Each structure stands twice: as C-alpha cells, then as structure tokens.
C-alpha cells in the first residue's frame with residue numbers, strides 16, 4: 001500500500017509568553033496508506049485539531065518532516081500549499097465553516113473555481129454532489145438558512161468538489177444529533193468503500209471510531225496507542 | 238444704541254453668513270477627507286500589522302515585517318497619546334522649519350487624516366480579530382492563499398464590523414477639526430472667531446457656531462444610525478459581499 005501521509009517527528013509549539021512554550025504536538029509519527037479509513041481520538045486539548053491542521057497543510061509544524069503524497073510540505077510556499085489543499089484534500093470541520101451569504105451551490109462550486117474548472121461543468125458537478133448528500137432541494141439556500149446537519153452535508157459536498165484523494169474530517173458529527181451523525185458517517189463509508197478515498201476522522205466517539213480500520217489515540221500531544229478497528233458499520237441500520 | 242442678543246445674531250448672519258457657510262464647508266471637508274483617508278490609512282496599517290512571520294520565511298521579509306511593526310506601533314502610540322492641536326502645530330511648523338511650506342488647509346487635511354488613521358487602525362485590527370477563525374480555515378481549506386483569504390473573506394467582514402466605530406470617528410472629526418484653527422485652517426470655528434472679532438461680540442457669534450455644529454452632528458449621527466440599522470438586520474448579520482465579488486470575478 002502506498003503511503004499518502006507520512007509525518008516524522010512532528011512537533012508543534014505555541015509560545016505562551018517567554019520563556020514558556022507549549023507543545024500541542026510532541027514528536028508525532030504517523031503513516032497513513034492510500035485508501036485507509038483512520039480515526040484519531042483523544043481528550044479535549046490532546047492536539048487532534050492541531051494534528052489535522054498540519055495534515056491538511058493549513059498550518060506548519062514547528063519541527064519535523066511532513067510528506068503529503070510525497071511532497072515535502074515544509075518546503076512549499078503558501079501559494080503551492082493552497083493548490084495542494086485545493087486539489088488533494090477535502091476538509092470537513094466541526095463548525096462547518098461554509099462561506100456566509102453564498103448559496104449551498106456556490107459554496108460547493110468555489111473550490112472548483114479555484115481549480116479553474118469551467119463554469120458550466122462546475123455547476124453541474126456541484127448539483128450532482130449536493131444530490132448525493134441529499135441536499136438537492138436546498139441548493140439555493142444560504143448557510144444561515146440551513147440546519148446543522150444540512151450545513152455539514154453541504155460541507156461534505158464541498159470537500160468532494162475537486163475529487164480529492166484525502167478527506168480530513170474534524171469531529172464532523174460533533175454538532176449533530178446521533179441520527180444525523182450516522183447519516184454523515186454513511187456518506188464517509190460510501191466514499192471509502194466505493195471511491196477508495198483516504199479518510200481521517202477525528203472524533204470524540206469511540207463508537208464511530210470503531211467503525212474505521214485503525215484508531216490512533218492522542219494524549220497531551222503524543223500518540224499513545226494504535227489499534228485496529230472493525231472497519232464496519234457496527235450498528236443495526 | 239444698545240443692541241439686543243437677537244439683534245447681534247441677525248447682524249452676524251446678515252454680514253457674515255457667507256463666512257459661516259464657508260467655514261462649515263471646510264469643516265465638512267476636513268471631516269470627510271480625514272475619515273476617508275484615515276480609513277484607508279487605518280486599513281492598510283491594520284493589514285500590515287496582521288502579517289505573520291513564519292519560520293521558513295526569508296530573512297529580509299522577517300526584518301521588514303518586524304521593522305514595519307515597530308514603526309507603525311510608534312505611529313499609533315504617538316498620535317493617540319497626544320492632542321491633535323499639538324500635532325497640528327508640530328506638523329505645520331515642523332514642515333515649515335524644514336523648508337516645506339504647506340497651506341494651512343493642506344497641513345490640516347494631512348494631520349486630521351493621519352490622526353484618524355491611528356484610531357481607525359486599532360478599530361480595524363479589532364474588527365479583523367473578531368472575525369471567526371473558522372471563516373479563515375474554511376477559506377484556506379478550499380484552496381485560497383492567505384492573502385486571498387484576508388482580502389475576500391476576512392477584510393469585508395472586518396470592515397463591516399468596524400463601520401459603526403468609523404462613523405463615530407466621523408462625528409468626532411466634525412467637532413475636533415476646530416482645533417486646526419490654531420494653524421489657520423479656515424474652518425467653522427476659525428471663521429466665527431474672525432467674524433466675532435470685528436465687533437468683539439463673541440457670545441452671539443459662538444452661539445451661531447454652536448448651533449451649526451449641533452445641526453451637523455445630530456443629522457449625521459441620525460443618518461449613520463439609520464444606515465447601520467439597515468445593514469445589520471437579523472438576517473444579514475456577518476454578511477460578506479466581497480466573497481460574492483470574488484465569485485463573480487472568478488466566474
């Protein structure tokens with residue numbers, strides 16, 4: 001299996017007034033193969049979001065090497081990184097982070113605009129994606145006119161816009177009730193099984209983590225355990 | 238013959254009405270230019286102060302950013318911690334001392350703009366910081382660069398959040414531009430003082446001036462409040478027109 005995420009001795013420090021520095025991540029080594037479905041769990045403040053931001057090239061590590069699909073992220077300029085985020089990675093955030101005052105359709109189209117996909121193809125694909133996540137009837141709604149679960153489904157459609165190889169999801173079900181949460185998980189399972197996406201799911205829920213193939217546990221910025229998961233949806237549908 | 242208070246008022250209006258109007262025009266000019274130019278200065282300063290240095294940036298960038306931060310910090314500190322009346326004197330006579338002879342109006346416009354810029358840069362910085370971090374993450378995640386995110390997502394919201402405070406600066410400028418009379422800017426207070434001086438009857442002349450200032454500030458603050466209300470109705474809170482623009486541009 002080809003390695004798509006390769007983190008070597010990654011440390012992320014924040015200065016919290018001299019001479020103190022706080023290590024949100026401390027010497028983390030993680031390798032994830034193409035097509036894997038991995039969960040990252042850990043208590044609040046253990047460094048999960050920090051890890052995801054570095055994995056997604058939204059942020060840079062203080063120390064260590066990070067290779068994303070063979071690219072040395074630390075050596076790349078801001079402009080190149082924006083291109084990598086745009087094409088290789090789909091992000092799903094706990095707080096959705098859709099662009100306000102833009103319809104669901106436009107939110108999904110925007111990453112394609114940055115990838116210079118021609119207008120007509122863009123709209124067509126955005127419609128298809130919204131249909132897949134069950135948002136066909138709400139395409140012209142703006143984020144503030146959608147419920148949490150609906151926003152998250154739009155966000156997933158947006159993450160899929162440029163057909164990225166990797167999906168990074170930071171507590172995508174955290175703000176949702178359990179039924180809607182399972183709906184979102186169903187979408188991830190489908191993307192993993194049918195399209196072979198590499199999915200990294202950050203979650204508080206051991207139940208959801210158990211549905212993935214591998215569970216990485218963080219504590220105080222360090223990896224303390226790696227377990228195999230079932231890779232199956234354990235609940236009765 | 239004894240003149241009553243109202244006789245004096247009528248006399249001043251009759252003889253110097255035009256002077257008062259000219260003064261009012263200059264006062265408005267100072268306030269408008271000061272706030273608009275100050276807004277542009279404040280915005281630019283706030284943007285520069287928000288540039289982050291990263292570990293693997295080139296040394297030159299690190300130095301330039303650090304130096305700019307120090308200089309802009311001093312600028313803001315100095316202009317917020319000294320009275321504008323003194324700033325006017327220092328700039329006007331300082332320039333003359335250095336052989337640069339500006340007209341009082343030009344110097345006055347410069348001083349009020351730079352002074353307002355110092356205040357607005359702090360307002361704008363607060364506006365930038367108050368934009369939800371998730372907005373930035375969302376924008377970066379779809380493939381915008383840091384600059385694109387700043388320009389099309391963060392700044393439009395920051396400006397919008399800052400508008401009430403900037404409107405307030407406009408009102409302050411209408412009143413405080415009076416201090417620029419010390420360097421001879423022919424604004425409302427300056428003109429009424431010279432009108433008053435001809436008869437040495439300051440009270441009636443200043444009552445007229447007072448009423449004019451009052452009318453200006455009351456009307457303008459009402460208009461600003463009306464605009465504000467229309468802008469942040471419950472529905473389009475945190476609206477973001479620039480991203481629409483970005484979309485259209487990319488379309």
Ligand SMILES: Nc1ncnc2c1ncn2[C@@H]1O[C@H](COP(=O)(O)OP(=O)(O)OP(=O)(O)O)[C@@H](O)[C@H]1O
Nearest residue numbers: 014016022024042043044045046047048049050051
């Ligand atoms: N900009 C920052 N400056 C200083 N400390 C920070 C900063 N960002 C994060 N931290 C700290 O780093 C640690 C890890 O934060 P992180 O957001 O990664 O936690 P998390 O595991 O995602 O938590 P949660 O489950 O609550 O989302 C926390 O202790 C946090 O306070």
Ligand SMILES: [Mg+2]
Nearest residue numbers: 048049050170
């Ligand atoms: Mg988190």
